[in-house]
Amino acid sequence: MDVRRRQEDRRAATRRALVAAARTLFAQKGYAATSTPEIVKAAGVTRGALYHHFADKQALFAAVVEEEHAVLALTIHQAAEGGEDEPGPVKALIRGGDGFLAAMQDEGRRRMLIVDAPAVLGRATVDEIDGRHGLRTLVEGVDAAIEAGAIKELPSLPLAHLLSAMFDRAALVPADEINEYRKVMKALIRGLKK
Amino acid sequence: MDVRRRQEDRRAATRRALVAAARTLFAQKGYAATSTPEIVKAAGVTRGALYHHFADKQALFAAVVEEEHAVLALTIHQAAEGGEDEPGPVKALIRGGDGFLAAMQDEGRRRMLIVDAPAVLGRATVDEIDGRHGLRTLVEGVDAAIEAGAIKELPSLPLAHLLSAMFDRAALVPADEINEYRKVMKALIRGLKK
DNA sequence: ATCATAACAAACACGCAGCATGTTTGAATG
DNA sequence: CATTCAAACATGCTGCGTGTTTGTTATGAT
Incomplete structure (x- = not known):
């Protein structure tokens, strides 16, 4: 002490x-x-x-968002690693995505991270925060998939951003429609295979 | 009179x-x-x-957003039709997307439609408005591509939503990085071909 | 013990949103 | 043409929320 x-x-x-x-x-x-x-x-x-x-109300909100992103990233990471019985970097990406969607079933979390945060803190700040958590692991996953030769060679950061955008949107969809979205996203990701 | x-x-x-x-x-x-x-x-x-x-400040904002979506959809429609020298429903989708990105070079427009609108009006309202304009034409484009057998058979509305989400994100990217994003999106769309 | 500084607490000033009145404008009617 | 009534505004008021300022207490250093 x-x-x-x-x-x-x-x-x-x-x-x-x-x-x-x-x-x-x-x-x-x-x-x-x-x-x-x-x-x-x-x-x-x-x-x-x-x-x-x-400093102000925004700064408090930023602290909340930061923390929330941290625990979220942890949850996703665990989901992506769990169930290693089915290996492969593309599978890992899909598992991570499912983990994200599962973690985003919380209404308040959706509201804060996806709806409010960009408007209150601005896209740039949100990107910076996300870049240190969820997006970071997503970029790593994409890089792994590319290096393994599992998908086409594309700039990983833009690809990760676009995938992230899709997952964000899918998370906002009513629970009974989400499976359709998952299927379509699977198809989009599978389309990246060489 | x-x-x-x-x-x-x-x-x-x-x-x-x-x-x-x-x-x-x-x-x-x-x-x-x-x-x-x-x-x-x-x-x-x-x-x-x-x-x-x-009724209140929100209602005024909703009117502005409505109008902005209308003119935006018109711009996109023109972009998608123009340059018919290169036909095909997939090409039309890509042209429409480029038209969207071009129209979204306006900072204020980005702020209102992509950043503020979901937080102020709520996702549901925004979806409803968008569904009557840009998203509607996007769904039609996707349907056309599916019916022409150009891409896999997927539920068109979820696919349109996800594509829309990607385009929204791409629109927010700094101008000098946007070409990278365009390439990746092209690859993603091309991956949908049968 | 005392002094400086950090961690609070209480009060204040300013601006804004929404509403509840008043006032004008314009059309309809006998 | 005078009257009546409703719509289109204008003005003032109230409550609330944010950020700041000033004051108070606790804590560690000397």
Whole structure:
């Protein structure tokens, strides 16, 4: 334990409380419909604390999005590795995609990451965040598939971006239609084979 | 001239002024950063007029988006038909896509239609609007390609949605990277051939 | 013990959205 | 042509939300 631990702990605790409360509310009601008084009330602190830890409401939202992307990427990674009985880089891509869609069954998560985040933080910021998590692993998956000679040689980052865009859209589709989308996406990915 | 024409004209005029002013400001600064006082000042009317014609700020934005989608769809349609020297339903799809990307070089248009609209109006509303314009023609193009036996038999609406999602993402990419994206999308579409 | 600084808390200022009134314009009717 | 009525605005008010400022308490350093 460091000497200045209590201060650090205190700081981290309120920060976590704020992010957790914000996550819940942003997920339930969206960014615009959630007020900072609501958030601090749920977190058990005052607005002074909020604006001490974060520059503004956007910055708090960015922190929530960052965290959410991190846990999401972890979930996807596990899904892509699990079930190694059926190998092959293309299969891994499809498994990862299914893992993404499964993780995106949460309404609030969809709202925050796909709908609100681009509008609130801007595409550039979202890309930067995503680039450090889900998109990063997707690029690696695409690269692996290319190096294995499983699909055509294409620039991996643009391809990953476009695949990501498709998965985002598919995630927003009503649950009973999602299988159709999965089939079509499978066909699109399979069409990349040499 | 109908008897009650002047009244109708007046109404239409202020409505147009509002939509036009709103379009400019929403395009420049985004939905959230644009205030209704700003809009009515630019339109040369008062806020009373705004709330007489539209239920709220969202409704005005919806009108702008609707109009923008309409003119966009027209542009795309012309691009897809022009240059008939190279026929074939797949080529038509690609031409239409290029037309879309060209029309989307406008920063404000991107902001309104792709970034802000889903967050402000919700995905469902945007889909409904898009379904009456750009997406509709895209579905027709896909159907034509399927019926001509040019591509695999897949459910056309999901496929159109996914293609639309890719084009949206590609439109947001920096201008100097867009050609890479076009190539990859071409490869993806070509992969759909039987 | 005291001093500086970080971590909060409370109060304030400003702007905006929506509504509830008032006022004008214009058409319909006897 | 005067009257009546409704639509098309205009003006003012209210409540709320964000960000900032000023004040207070806790914490570690000397």
